[in-house]
Amino acid sequence: xxxxxxxxxxxxxxxxxxxxxxxxxxxxxxxxxxxxxxxxxxxxxxxxxxxxxxxxxxxxxxxxxxxxxxxxxxxxxxxxxxxxxxxxxxxxxxxxxxxxxxxxxxxxxxxxxxxxxxxxxxxxxxxxxxxxxxxxxxxxxxxxxxxxxxxxxxxxxxxxxxxxxxxxxxxxxxxxxxxxxxxxxxxxxxxxxxxxxxxxxxxxxxxxxxxxxxxxxxxxxxxxxxxxxxxxxxxxxxxxxxxxxxxxxxxxxxxxxxxxxxxxxxxxxxxxxxxxxxxxxxxxxxxxxxxxxxxxxxxxxxxxxxxxxxxxxxxxxxxxxxxxxxxxxxxxxxxxxxxxxxxxxxxxxxxxxxxxxxxxxxxxxxxxxxxxxxxxxxxxxxxxxxxxxxxxxxxxxxxxxxxxx
Amino acid sequence: xxxxxxxxxxxxxxxxxxxxxxxxxxxxxxxxxxxxxxxxxxxxxxxxxxxxxxxxxxxxxxxxxxxxxxxxxxxxxxxxxxxxxxxxxxxxxxxxxxxxxxxxxxxxxxxxxxxxxxxxxxxxxxxxxxxxxxxxxx
Numbered sequence: 319x320x321x322x323x324x325x326x327x328x329x330x331x332x333x334x335x336x337x338x339x340x341x342x343x344x345x346x347x348x349x350x351x352x353x354x355x356x357x358x359x360x361x362x363x364x365x366x367x368x369x370x371x372x373x374x375x376x377x378x379x380x381x382x383x384x385x386x387x388x389x390x391x392x393x394x395x396x397x398x399x400x401x402x403x404x405x406x407x408x409x410x411x412x413x414x415x416x417x418x419x420x421x422x423x424x425x426x427x428x429x430x431x432x433x434x435x436x437x438x439x440x441x442x443x444x445x446x447x448x449x450x451x452x453x454x455x456x457x458x459x460x461x462x463x464x465x466x467x468x469x470x471x472x473x474x475x476x477x478x479x480x481x482x483x484x485x486x487x488x489x490x491x492x493x494x495x496x497x498x499x500x501x502x503x504x505x506x507x508x509x510x511x512x513x514x515x516x517x518x519x520x521x522x523x524x525x526x527x528x529x530x531x532x533x534x535x536x537x538x539x540x541x542x543x544x545x546x547x548x549x550x551x552x553x554x555x556x557x558x559x560x561x562x563x564x565x566x567x568x569x570x571x572x573x574x575x576x577x578x579x580x581x582x583x584x585x586x587x588x589x590x591x592x593x594x595x596x597x598x599x600x601x602x603x604x605x606x607x608x609x610x611x612x613x614x615x616x617x618x619x620x621x622x623x624x625x626x627x628x629x630x631x632x633x634x635x636x637x638x639x640x641x642x643x644x645x646x647x648x649x650x651x652x653x654x655x656x657x658x659x660x661x662x663x664x665x666x667x668x669x670x671x672x673x674x675x676x677x678x679x680x681x682x683x684x685x686x687x688x689x690x691x692x693x694x695x696x697x698x699x700x701x702x703x704x705x706x707x708x709x710x711x712x713x714x715x716x717x718x719x720x721x722x723x
Numbered sequence: 724x725x726x727x728x729x730x731x732x733x734x735x736x737x738x739x740x741x742x743x744x745x746x747x748x749x750x751x752x753x754x755x756x757x758x759x760x761x762x763x764x765x766x767x768x769x770x771x772x773x774x775x776x777x778x779x780x781x782x783x784x785x786x787x788x789x790x791x792x793x794x795x796x797x798x799x800x801x802x803x804x805x806x807x808x809x810x811x812x813x814x815x816x817x818x819x820x821x822x823x824x825x826x827x828x829x830x831x832x833x834x835x836x837x838x839x840x841x842x843x844x845x846x847x848x849x850x851x852x853x854x855x856x857x858x859x860x861x
Contacts (some may be wrong), residue, residue: 321764382861462777583834586861592777594812594833641779642813642829698808 326563335478336647348707349367369566370573377553384550386543386659388588390459395472395627395635396530398511407507408535411528416497419488421443425480425532428452434663435539440671444486449604451671454664457657460535462593462639466653466669467616471640472632473536475625478529491521494528527630541659542722545689546572564719570709571716579683579703590658594651598700600668601688602651611653611671641674662721676717748787755785763844763851764788769830776859777832779813786844788822790851795823799843802857804836835861 353486372380385631398404399499410424411417429443431434434468442452450466458464464476480486481494498504499517508516512527512546545564552560570703586592597615598680605611620626653669667673684705691700705713748766755766766785774780786795798817802808815829832838835839837858844851 379861443842449747582861583836586776586835587765594777638829639813639831642779642815642831646812648809698806 319435339711340454369562370569372553372573376573376576380550380572380580381554382587382589383582384547384588386547386550386588387540388457390537393459393473393533393537393635395632395637396533397473397633398527398530398534399421401511401534403507404511404531404534405538406535407504407511407528408533410504411532412535417481417489419489421491423487425477429455434660436664438665439716440666440674444480444483445488446485448485449610449667450669453654453656454660456541456660457589458533458539458540458623460589460593463595463616463654465616467612467619468595468654468672469616469619469623470625471620471627471637473533473636474526474529475623475627477532477536478525480623481525481529491525495519495521495524498524498528516561523631530656533663544659544717544722546716553625565715567712567715568719569716571714574705574709574713575716579705580699581683584655585658590661591655593655595652595654596653596699597653597681597691598668600653600670600689602653602669604670608650610669611650613654614645614647614649617643617649658717658720659719661717676714677710678703680684680713680717684710741780749785755783757787757797758842758852758853758855759788760851762790763853765842765844767842774832774857774859775827775834776835777831777856777860779829782827782830783816784825786828788848789823789844790800790849791846793846796827797845798822798827799824799845800827800830800840801843802830802832802838802840804834804838806837807834832857832859835859 392400412429415421415424417424423444428437428444430437437452441450441453442448450618451467460471461473462468462471464470464473464481470479472474481489482491495516498508505516508514508519508524508527511531512519513583514523535683545568549561549564549569575585584592584594584596592624595616598610602610602612621641625630625631627635627640641676661667664675665675667676667679673679683700684703686700687701688701748764749759750757750766754772755768758767759763760786764787766783766787767782769780769782771778771780782800784798784800786798789795797819800817811831812833813829813831815827817825817827820826837856840855840857842851842855843854
């Protein structure tokens with residue numbers, strides 16, 4: 319570099335005539351090329367290796383995503399929530415194919431523990447192909463709504479839905495009671511939990527009670543601490559060494575997540591979701607000519623559902639969300655904002671599983687069609703982020719740190 | 724058009740006190756903040772007092788001054804995010820708790836950011852709107 323600098327300095331007298339100016343420009347161009355070549359590796363290294371700094375606002379935003387795990391209380395709408403005997407019964411039922419009419423399917427068919435309680439299909443398969451992706455089951459006690467459209471306002475109401483759905487288990491309440499009443503262990507546990515004989519109980523109440531046991535089990539499925547949680551806690555206590563162990567690409571991705579990407583507007587809080595619904599520009603045709611109306615239809619189903627929290631089976635929960643939820647035109651095509659905890663393990667993504675990888679998801683938000691979203695009275699939350707390739711990779715690197723080992 | 728002053732926020736015990744029995748305008752010592760226009764003034768408090776993203780809250784509203792000095796029949800409370808072009812996902816309901824006094828339930832702000840809350844005082848022949856901006860932090 320010193321030789322180049324000396325030569326540049328010695329060129330100055332040449333800038334006198336036109337010929338000299340041309341020669342000078344040629345030399346200048348060559349010099350610039352040399353400088354670019356010489357510095358290129360170090361410039362790239364600087365972009366990739368710099369530890370990002372966080373503004374006070376970004377720091378507060380990061381801290382709002384924890385601490386983890388988040389403490390929860392038993393579900394007041396479910397009298398057996400948190401009851402160990404109910405958890406055991408629910409676990410047994412979760413894997414029991416007798417809950418389906420042909421005895422070929424159980425909850426674990428689509429919510430496989432070996433696949434993070436999902437099935438890795440784009441859209442799940444019941445008696446026929448379903449419209450939506452199986453949501454991974456975890457941290458469910460933190461939900462306000464259940465299912466992609468929020469058609470259930472409690473975990474137990476969501477748990478009995480596939481049992482009755484003709485496309486999924488295709489059962490009736492009497493069939494369910496009669497099948498399980500021959501099982502001595504189930505009958506004993508049922509009586510201990512609900513103080514009534516299973517064989518003589520009202521079929522609809524049996525259905526609800528078994529769904530409450532299923533819910534009690536599913537509430538125990540919680541994700542573990544992650545690399546992000548360690549970083550977040552280190553940031554909170556100003557532990558530079560602890561923060562330094564968090565990969566730099568993930569740190570840059572985190573900065574995008576709480577900043578330019580505006581991801582945390584919806585993926586908010588310790589569970590990385592505000593628990594509500596949004597239209598993010600994913601096509602909502604389940605098949606040509608048939609629309610999955612998402613949240614709009616979900617609210618209608620909720621209102622018609624005899625098992626919602628305004629009904630007789632609520633054991634004591636405040637049903638504020640059910641009482642006040644409002645149907646709005648913008649609910650068309652809205653789907654639940656999913657938690658991002660364990661997201662790297664729950665591909666494919668979106669309500670219809672149409673995005674195979676996290677990179678595909680990030681690319682979607684980078685290039686989303688704003689006109690499609692904002693054509694009428696749609697909310698102006700989502701807009702194309704126009705991320706660079708490096709930014710997209712950083713965001714993926716961050717998202718991958720939200721999964722436990 | 725101000726939010727709850729810090730002194731009011733500290734008085735959480737006061738917030739649990741019953742509403743004043745008349746439409747006399749309570750002050751910060753009673754856990755209320757004021758909101759006014761040249762035409763009207765209300766006192767209000769919300770419970771829980773520290774608003775959080777995604778948490779339901781109630782709002783007590785007392786109409787202290789109206790355009791014609793008359794009573795308020797009902798109120799309509801709403802909130803919008805101007806930057807996003809959407810409102811709340813829930814429809815609040817107002818129930819009278821005394822003359823020109825109301826308790827509004829079912830309020831929930833589901834995203835961080837700026838929300839514009841509106842309170843409409845409905846009288847027989849007119850509707851008077853007061854607005855209040857809330858910067859909801861993560």
